[in-house]
Amino acid sequence: MVSYLKEYVRLAANSLRKRRLRTWLTMIGIFIGIAAVVSLISLGQGMQKAIEEQFFQLGADKLTVQTKGVATGPPRSNSDVQLTTRDLEVVQRVQGVQVATGRLIEPITVEFNDKEKFLYLASLPEDPDERALVMESANVEEKDFRYGRALAPSDQLKVVMSEDYYNNPKFDGKALRVGDKITIEGRTVDVVGFFKKTGNPFVDIAFVMNENVVRDLVGEPEKLGMIVAQASPGADMGLVADAMEKDLRKSRNVKEGREDFEVQTAEETLSTFKTVLSIVTAVLIGIAAISLLVGGIGIMNTMYTSVLERRREIGIMKAIGARNSDISTIFLIEAGLLGTIGGAIGIFLGIAFSKIVEVIATLALGTTLIQASFPWYLILGSLVFSFTVGSLAGVFPAMQAAKLPPVEALRQ
Amino acid sequence: MADKHRGKGNSIIRLKNVWKTYTMGEAEVHALQGLDLEVEEGEFLSIMGPSGSGKSTAMNMIGCLDIPTKGEIYLDGVNIATLHESDLAQIRGRKIGFIFQKFNLIPTLSAKQNIMLPMIFQGIPEAERHERAEELLKLVDLADRMDHRPGELSGGQQQRVAIARALAVSPTVILADEPTGNLDSKTGGTVMEFLRKLHKEKGATIVMVTHDEHVAKNADRIEYLRDGAIVKRYK
Numbered sequence: 001m002v003s004y005l006k007e008y009v010r011l012a013a014n015s016l017r018k019r020r021l022r023t024w025l026t027m028i029g030i031f032i033g034i035a036a037v038v039s040l041i042s043l044g045q046g047m048q049k050a051i052e053e054q055f056f057q058l059g060a061d062k063l064t065v066q067t068k069g070v071a072t073g074p075p076r077s078n079s080d081v082q083l084t085t086r087d088l089e090v091v092q093r094v095q096g097v098q099v100a101t102g103r104l105i106e107p108i109t110v111e112f113n114d115k116e117k118f119l120y121l122a123s124l125p126e127d128p129d130e131r132a133l134v135m136e137s138a139n140v141e142e143k144d145f146r147y148g149r150a151l152a153p154s155d156q157l158k159v160v161m162s163e164d165y166y167n168n169p170k171f172d173g174k175a176l177r178v179g180d181k182i183t184i185e186g187r188t189v190d191v192v193g194f195f196k197k198t199g200n201p202f203v204d205i206a207f208v209m210n211e212n213v214v215r216d217l218v219g220e221p222e223k224l225g226m227i228v229a230q231a232s233p234g235a236d237m238g239l240v241a242d243a244m245e246k247d248l249r250k251s252r253n254v255k256e257g258r259e260d261f262e263v264q265t266a267e268e269t270l271s272t273f274k275t276v277l278s279i280v281t282a283v284l285i286g287i288a289a290i291s292l293l294v295g296g297i298g299i300m301n302t303m304y305t306s307v308l309e310r311r312r313e314i315g316i317m318k319a320i321g322a323r324n325s326d327i328s329t330i331f332l333i334e335a336g337l338l339g340t341i342g343g344a345i346g347i348f349l350g351i352a353f354s355k356i357v358e359v360i361a362t363l364a365l366g367t368t369l370i371q372a373s374f375p376w377y378l379i380l381g382s383l384v385f386s387f388t389v390g391s392l393a394g395v396f397p398a399m400q401a402a403k404l405p406p407v408e409a410l411r412q
Numbered sequence: 413m414a415d416k417h418r419g420k421g422n423s424i425i426r427l428k429n430v431w432k433t434y435t436m437g438e439a440e441v442h443a444l445q446g447l448d449l450e451v452e453e454g455e456f457l458s459i460m461g462p463s464g465s466g467k468s469t470a471m472n473m474i475g476c477l478d479i480p481t482k483g484e485i486y487l488d489g490v491n492i493a494t495l496h497e498s499d500l501a502q503i504r505g506r507k508i509g510f511i512f513q514k515f516n517l518i519p520t521l522s523a524k525q526n527i528m529l530p531m532i533f534q535g536i537p538e539a540e541r542h543e544r545a546e547e548l549l550k551l552v553d554l555a556d557r558m559d560h561r562p563g564e565l566s567g568g569q570q571q572r573v574a575i576a577r578a579l580a581v582s583p584t585v586i587l588a589d590e591p592t593g594n595l596d597s598k599t600g601g602t603v604m605e606f607l608r609k610l611h612k613e614k615g616a617t618i619v620m621v622t623h624d625e626h627v628a629k630n631a632d633r634i635e636y637l638r639d640g641a642i643v644k645r646y647k
Contacts, residue, residue, distance in 0.1 A: 007532045014520040316516045319477060320530040320577065321505020323498050406477045410516070 012334035026302040027342035029295030034346025036288035039354040044281035046371035065227040081260045083224040096235040101130035102224035111183035115172035123211040126153045148178035148193030160193040162204040199368030296393040303397035315409025324402035331398035339390015425451040430483035443469040445640035456611045456618045458628035461637035476500040509578030513590035515570040517562040524558040548576035568599035588620040
C-alpha cells in the first residue's frame with residue numbers, strides 16, 4: 001500500500017513539474033492565503049502573549065481605578081469627570097488594600113533646542129511606599145537607569161525619562177543628555193536620568209517628575225489621572241474590587257450601575273484586551289480565508305484543465321490496469337500536493353512577514369508589544385489545512401478523471 | 413487446422429455473437445454485427461480489414477477496454493461482457509498486454525518507469541518491479557536507455573519499450589493494435605521480429621490488428637473483418 005502510494009506521489013509530482021508555470025500560478029492562490037493567516041495568527045498570538053507578560057509584570061495583585069470609558073493609557077484630561085486625592089484616600093482605606101497611590105498624567109509642552117513638542121508628564125509620589133508601587137507597576141528599578149540617576153524625593157525641577165530620548169534625536173535632530181536644560185510649561189527643568197526602555201509605550205514616552213512639582217507646573221492641586229492599588233497578600237481580588245467600588249460610589253455619591261469610574265483588576269483589563277484582540281484577529285482571518293477559498297477554486301480549475309489535457313494519459317493508465325480508484329488517487333494527490341506545497345511556502349512567507357513586522361515595530365515604534373509567535377499547532381494546522389483545501393478542490397476533477405471511459409480517453 | 417482445435421477447451425479468447433452499437437446523434441452505427449472469434453493459447457492471430465470494419469472495436473472488446481452491446485466474450489473462461497469497470501481494470505492489468513500504434517507511453521516517465529507502471533497497479537513489490545523492468549529492457553535491447561524519457565527515444569525504441577511494458581505483468585494475451593503503423597518498414601520489421609520471437613520462444617498468445625497484409629503474414633492465422641463480422645479465414 002505505502003509502496004505504491006509513494007509511486008502515485010511520484011507520478012503526481014512528475015506531472016506538476018512538467019507544468020511548472022501553471023503549478024506556480026496555482027500555488028500563489030494558496031500561499032497568499034496561508035501566508036496571511038499564518039502572519040495574522042502569529043502576530044495576534046504574539047501580541048496577546050506580550051500583553052499577558054506586561055500584565056504579569058504589573059502583577060495580578062494590582063487594581064486600577066480610572067474614570068469610565070478609558071481603557072488604558074493617559075486618561076483624557078478634558079473630561080469633566082475626575083479622580084481626586086479624596087478618592088485616593090477612600091481607596092487607601094478599603095479593606096484589603098495594602099498600599100494605593102495616584103498618578104497625575106498630563107499633556108505638557110516641552111521646549112528644547114528651539115523645538116516645541118507636546119508630550120505627557122507623569123507624576124511620581126514622594127511617599128516611599130507609593131513610590132515603590134509606581135516603580136513596580138512601571139517595571140522600572142533604580143538599577144535600570146542607564147544614564148544619570150533616578151529621581152530623589154527631594155528633587156524639585158528635575159525630570160527623568162526613558163532612554164528613548166537619549167538614543168533618538170527627538171528635538172529637531174538633537175537627543176537629550178544628562179544635564180540638559182529643557183523648558184516644561186515655561187519653567188526650566190534639569191534632565192537628570194534615563195531609564196532603560198520598558199517596552200510599554202505609555203511608560204517609555206512620558207517625562208517623569210515628583211508629584212508636588214507636577215501639580216505646581218500644571219496647576220492641578222488635587223486631580224489624579226488614575227489610582228493604582230496593591231492588595232494585601234492573599235486577598236480576594238474580586239472582593240477587594242467590590243468593596244472599593246462600594247466605597248467610591250458612596251464618597252462620589254453615585255448610584256450602582258451609574259458609576260463614573262471603573263475599578264479593574266489586572267485580570268479584567270487583560271480579558272478586555274484579549275476580547276478586542278481576538279475579534280480583530282477573527283475578522284482579519286475571515287478575510288484571509290476568502291483568499292484561501294479563491295486559492296482552492298484555482299486548484300480546482302487547474303485540476304479540471306489537467307484532466308482534460310491528460311485524457312490520453314488516463315486512458316493509457318486504465319489500459320494497463322489502473323482502476324478508477326487508482327486514477328482518482330493520483331489526481332487527488334496531485335491536488336493535495338498543490339495545496340501542501342503552496343501551504344508550506346505560505347507558512348514560510350507568513351513567518352517572514354510577521355518577523356519583519358515585529359522588527360519594524362520594535363525599531364520604528366519602539367514597542368515590544370508586537371511580537372511574532374509561532375506555536376507548533378499553527379504551523380502544523382496550516383499545513384493540514386492547505387492539504388485539505390487542495391484535496392477538497394481536487395475531489396471533483398479526480399472523480400471526473402476516474403470516470404472517463406478508457407476507449408474514449410484513448411481515442412484522443 | 414484451427415477448426416480442429418476448437419471445442420477442445422483450450423481457447424483462451426472466445427467471442428460469441430458479439431454486437432456493438434454506437435448511437436451517433438439520431439443514427440445507430442453497428443460497429444460489430446454478430447462477431448464470432450476464437451483464439452487459442454499460444455496462437456498468433458492477425459485481424460485484418462479496411463478502416464471502419466470494426467477491427468479496433470473488436471480489439472477493445474478483447475482487451476476489456478469496452479463492453480459489447482450484446483453477446484458474450486470469454487477471456488480465460490470468464491465472461492467479461494457482464495463485468496464492471498473495476499473488475500475489467502483488474503483483468504486488463506493482469507491478463508492483457510497492450511501494444512498501441514502510437515506507443516502510448518507516459519511522456520513524463522522514463523522508459524523503466526513506464527515499464528514499472530503496470531506492476532505498480534498490480535501491487536508488485538518495488539524490488540521486484542525494478543528487477544523485472546531491467547530484465548525486460550534487456551530483452552528488447554534497450555538496457556542502455558532505461559532512464560530516457562519517451563521523447564528522447566526513436567519511434568522504434570518507443571515501441572520496444574511499449575512491448576516491454578506489455579510483458580511486464582506476464583499477461584495471458586498480448587494485443588497489438590497496428591504496432592508498426594507509425595514506424596518505417598525497417599523499424600517495423602524489427603518490432604515484428606520481437607513479437608515473433610515472443611511467440612516462438614515464450615509461447616505468447618498474440619492478437620494483432622493491422623491493415624498491412626505483409627505485417628499480418630507474421631501470424632499463424634489471419635481473420636478478415638468486414639462490416640463487423642468475419643468474412644474470410646486464412647491459415
